[in-house]
Amino acid sequence: MTPNIYRSLCDDFFLDMYINTQLDLPTQRDTILAFFERMQKQFPSMGRFYRHEKNEYCLEENRDLGHYRWISLEVDRVGSGFVNPPNFEEAYSQDRLVIEIVPYMLGVSHLDIDSLDVTFTMDFDYAGSHDEVIAEALFGSTPFSCLLELPSARPIGFSPTVVAALSDDECTQARISVESKTSVYDPGEKRRGSDDAISLSLTIRQYPRADEKFDALKSFEYQCSLAQELMAEKIVPNFVQPLTEIIAQKRLT
Secondary structure, three states: OOOHHHHHHHHHHEEEEEEEOOOOOOOHHHHHHHHHHHHHHHHHOEEEEEEEOOOOEEOOHHHHHHOEEEEEEEEOOOEEEEOOOOHHHHHHHHHHHHHHHHHHHHHOOOOOOEEEEEEEEEEEEEEOHHHHHHHHHHHOOOOHHHHHHHOOOOOOOOOOOEEEEEOOOOOEEEEEEEOOOOOOOOOOOOOOOOOOOOEEEEEEOOOOOOOOOHHHHHHHHHHHHHHHHHHHHHHHHHHHHHHHHHHHHHHHH
């Protein structure tokens, strides 16, 4: 599947990569600016630079276009992402550059990498109860649904997350998360819908193995391939399609 196909199934598609480090990243002004200037040299349209919180910085393109790149530096991780990328290669080329330059510009060696994440996220806009959508789409034929058969029962906290090891040594893991943005309310308060989207994400995380030097670029390529395979074969038919079907039904009622 291509990003355009994913986009046809949801309202927004995100492709993100994170390098999680053991040690805190540099905080010197010159180091931070030199890193972002190097990224801007490669991608000149990334012109918005700001500090989100203390020691957290971001460089991104204009969000108003509906598709944009971003790069972030946090205390102990480096992030790289593309919102609604036109194709995988444009997003991957940015991530590869980050992986290639962090050892030289931020001092992140293979020993410093705690884990590497590749995340595919799909957002589904829905103004009603996200929990009801998730419960009907993903829990209807499971034992959890028995709770909803009780008088006056309704779902108010359905945001499942599952992590599975994909290798014998458990160094390769997959995390599937479906997040409701409808706030749980206090008893007696009127339940409100949400202007945000239901988020479905698949993260492939790779931890370094103790018996070999971690090759971040090689791992990244493998994780991207695995994520695309799982999205096409598992996530879309078993998660995306049920969610979109229930959302479509509820919008008609």
